[in-house]
Amino acid sequence: MRIVVADDSVLFREGIVRLLTEAGHDVVAAVGDADALEAAVAVHRPDLAVIDVRMPPAMTDDGARAALRLRAATPGLPMVLLSQHVETRHSVSLVASGGFGYLLKDRVLRVDDFLDALNRVASGGSALDPEVVGALLAPAGRPDPLAALTEREHDVLALVAEGHTNAGVAARLCLAERTVETHMRSIFQKLRITDDGDRHRRVLAVLAYVTR
Amino acid sequence: MGIGLASRPRAAVPAGVFAVGAGLQVALTARPGQGDPAPVLAVTLAVLAIPVVLGCLVGTRVPDGQVGAALAWVGAAPAAVFAVEMWGETDLTSSPWPGAHAVYLVKLGAWVWNLAGFAALCLVFPSGLLPGPRWRAVAWTVAAAGVAVNATVSWTAANLRDGPAETPAVLTAFGVLLAALGASVLSLVVRYRRGTRTTRTQLRWLILGAGSVPVLLACGWAAQTWWDAGDTVAYTGFLLAMLVAVPAAVVVAVLRHDLFDVDRLLGSSLAWLLTSLASAAVFACVGYAAGSLLGADARLGVSGAAFVAALALPVLHRHVNDRVGRLVDRERFVLDARVRDFVRDVRDGTAQPETVEAVLRDVLGDPELRLLVRLPDGPPGEYVGLSGEAAVPAEGRTRIPLRTGEIEVGVVVLGAASARRLRRARHAAVQARLPIEVTRLRLELRAALDEVRTSRARLLSASARERRQLERDLHDGAQQQIVAAGMRLRSVQRGLRPGTAEHRDLDAVVETLEATVVELRRLAHGVRPARLDDGLAAALGALVAASPVEVRLSVPGDVRVDEVAATTAYYVVAEAYANALKHADAATVTIRVDDDGGVLRIMVADDGVGGARGALGSVRDRVASAGGGLAVSSPPGGGTLVEVSIPHADRGGR
Structure with a gap:
């Protein structure tokens, strides 16, 4: 697919361009700041944008803010935000609209998982870093709705929240897909979430519940 | 010489009178066998000239008023009187001056005019005017009494009679004169009582000068009585006081009353005088008592008396000085x-x-x-x-x-x-x-x-800046480079056949790099929690996210404080929260943060065992450095409550 990469670190940018190219993707633009990103997206209309959160000019969360603007200007553009550390301010709001991923930068070293996440997002799904999910799913000072879940159900929920399909979850946990489906029904029942069958909506529903 | 107030004479008149009087005295002394020897005359005239000269000085410097004239009369009047006396005495010689007989008659009572200058001075000092219109009568009475005394004395002496008519006349004249002189002195008292501060100061100078007259008179009298001193020696001091000390005091009072602190001068003089008298009395009493008790051993008595007097002197002086100071120098x-x-x-x-x-x-x-x-x-x-x-x-x-x-x-x-x-x-x-x-x-x-506080605040914000920079350097520098290096290795790995030793090696190396990145992220978090970039609420939420106990966290989502306050607040909560988990055995931890108009109020409470002591030392320093305060209440069995306030400048920081 056609990808735009935005990262101010030349070294990292070159690395990821090479990685994506070797994986058979077409990197149509690699830019170093938020303004250039918006311009490149407008020109190239890519299938996916991979964006560093911290970029010039302000070196704070320019990438995330640019992503919010792109979401408004180019609805439906799939985006993956890369960050050096976990933050939830932008990720949760963006993830709620689908076609969005939020990963820690070092996830690129797990090349296959990373490419898998890019594909999921490009096809309208979600990809949320396990650490972010961990932070969100951990009991955070409220009566813990997740306490009712069994350990296995907890594992299943975490993978679902990262954006995996039932089949993906089953593969990772070495379970039959039907077993995963049973776990999911149980989880939705315990968390009082109605399952409408749409896979990223499941993620959103879980996230919406645990982060409310 | 009658004070002559009506015609307002200046010091020139008494100066002229003095010149004429002095000239006459010189002329008369030049006659063989007449008057005092020349040196005595010279001394007399020199002394008399002092008030005249000073009077002229005052007259020139303060042309309004009569103080200069009155002062000049103090010297001029005696000069004139002496001249008249010498002139009159020529009547008794073989070659009398013209009109010597008539002058002789006048001279018999002329001494009274010696007082004229003092009377005038009393009436007009220090303003140069009479104290009031009614005092004009006193002035005239003094003049009239002077004439009356002169006339009656002359008459009585000339006729060498004390007839039934003369005695009452003389007595009446003297009585009136004394009353008038008394009134003149009284005028000073009236002035002092009505007077302003300056007037009083001026009068104190006069009191200081005039006070020396009776003292020196008494000294002269004592010298004459006990040591058989001659008249000249005994009364020189008195005359000097009259003719030098008083005029000098008048001049200072009128021209430079602010020269010294006269109150203190007066007070000290009086105190020393009284102390001396008291010491003398002690000496005399002890000497007398010793003499009568021990008999004739006079030396022992004198020594003892001197000893006792010396002992008494400092004590006496302190007391007297205190009392006199209270009286004379009340202010x-x-x-x-x-x-x-x-x-x-x-x-x-x-x-x-x-x-x-x-x-x-x-x-x-x-x-x-x-x-x-x-x-x-x-x-x-x-x-x-x-x-x-x-x-x-x-x-x-x-x-x-x-x-x-x-x-x-x-x-x-x-x-x-x-x-x-x-x-x-x-x-x-x-x-x-x-x-x-x-x-x-x-x-x-x-x-x-103040300096320490501001420098500590400067240090703190500098340190916050540095931490932020360090955290960024770690994230954007080291971490990025490690990830980039990892990506290159992955790229190299794609060219290798899976399952080979090299392929597996690269897997292991990349895994090490991943672990290094995680470690770096952990270190950077310790330097400064990057979550603070999302605001204090997000950072605290993340802090307690994995809590094993129930945490009730309440932070306004829109709380915006500066970097120093946010970092401080974060570490305070982190430390108190960690203590609650580690030591308190708590079931619930309550964390509340409020922005109270420029002050961040933080409360961390748990329902644990309490009894926390000496905890939070480093956090306490951090809070103090940020200009805030920290209070811990932790009764045994009653949980622990940590309350912190941190002032913050809402500069839109995070």
């Missing part, structure tokens, strides 16, 4: 007492030493007085007021420097200056030395503390 006495009271109040803690300036203004009656102090590291000549503001002593004002050893520690700047005020102010400054020094030290301390 100073009151001032002393008030400053002493103030110093005592400061010592007892009932008065602030900083009010010393107000107290000095009050006791010295000088609302413009300023007390400025120097701070130790201030440049020379730079002062601060008592509230710590920089101040410059007003130009042209009298200053009293305050010193400790060689170092100038401050200055009292007077609003109005005179010798008397200056002396009083100096005295008061010495008396109030303790509160002044305390004030100065407190100012120093306050300035030093």
Whole structure:
């Protein structure tokens, strides 16, 4: 697919361009700041944008803010935000609209998982870093709705929240897909979430519940 | 010579009279066998010239009023009287001067005019005018009484009779004269009572001068009685007092009444006089008692008396000085007492030493007085007021420097200056030395503390900046480069066949790099939680996200504080929360953060075992550095409550 990469670190940018190219993707633009990103997206209309959160000019969360603007200007553009550390301010709001991923930068070293996440997002799904999910799913000072879940159900929920399909979850946990489906029904029942069958909506529903 | 007030003569008239009188005396002394020897005449005339000259001086410097003239008459009148007496005495010689007989008759009672100058001086001193219109009658009565006394004395002496008519006349004349002189002296008392501060000061000078007359007279009398001193020796002092001390006092009073603090001079003189008299009395009493008890051993008696008198002298003088000071120098006495009271109040803690300036203004009656102090590291000549503001002593004002050893520690700047005020102010400054020094030290301390506080705040925000920078360097520098290197390795790995040793090696290396990145992220978090970029609420939420116990976290999502306050708040909560988890055995931890108008109020409470002691030491320092406060309440069994307030400037930081 056609990808735009935005990262101010030349070294990292070159690395990821090479990685994506070797994986058979077409990197149509690699830019170093938020303004250039918006311009490149407008020109190239890519299938996916991979964006560093911290970029010039302000070196704070320019990438995330640019992503919010792109979401408004180019609805439906799939985006993956890369960050050096976990933050939830932008990720949760963006993830709620689908076609969005939020990963820690070092996830690129797990090349296959990373490419898998890019594909999921490009096809309208979600990809949320396990650490972010961990932070969100951990009991955070409220009566813990997740306490009712069994350990296995907890594992299943975490993978679902990262954006995996039932089949993906089953593969990772070495379970039959039907077993995963049973776990999911149980989880939705315990968390009082109605399952409408749409896979990223499941993620959103879980996230919406645990982060409310 | 009748004071002649009506015609307003200036000092020139008495000066002329003195010149004529002196000339006549010289001429008459030149006659063989007449008058005193030439040296005596010269001395007499020189002494008499003193008041005349001083009178002329006052007359020129203060042309309005009659003080100069009256003073000149003090010398001119005796000069004239002596001349008349000598002239009259030629009548008794073989070659009398023309009209000598008539002059002789006048001369018999002429001595009375010696008093004219003093009477005039009493009536017009120090303003040069009579105390009031009614006093004109007294002036005329003095003149008339002088004429009457002169006439009756002359008449009686000439006729060598004390007939039934003469005695009552003489007595009446003397009576009227005494009454008139008494009234003249009384005029001074009236003036003193009605007078302004300046008038009183001037009158005190006269009292000081005139007071020497009876004292020296008494001394002369004593010298004559006990040591058989001759008239000349015995009364020289008295005459000098009359003709030198009094005129000098008048001149100083009129021209330079502010020359010295006359009150103090007067007080000390009087105190010493009284002390001397008392010591003499002690000496006499002890000597007498010893003489009668021990018999004839006079030497022992004298020694004992001297010893006792010497013992009594300091005590006596202190008491007498105190009493006299209270009487003569009341203001100073009151001032002393008030400053002493103030110093005592400061010592007892009932008065602030900083009010010393107000107290000095009050006791010295000088609302413009300023007390400025120097701070130790201030440049020379730079002062601060008592509230710590920089101040410059007003130009042209009298200053009293305050010193400790060689170092100038401050200055009292007077609003109005005179010798008397200056002396009083100096005295008061010495008396109030303790509160002044305390004030100065407190100012120093306050300035030093302010400096420490601001420098600590500067350090803290510099450290916050550095931490932020370090955290960014770790994230954007080291981490990025490691990830980039990892990506290159992955790229290399794609060219290798899976399952080979090299392929597996690269897997292991990349995994190590991943672990390094995680470790770096953990380190960077310790330097500064990157979650603070999302705001304090997000950072605290993440902090307690994985809590094993129930945490009730309440942070306004829109709380926006500066970097220092946010970091401090984060670490305070982190530390208190960690303590609750580690030591308190708590079931619930409640964390509440409120923005209370510029002050961040943080409360961390748990329902654990309590009894926490000495915890939070490093956090306490951190909070203090940020200008805040921290309180811990942890009764055994009652849970632990940590309350923190941190001032923050809402600069839109995160």
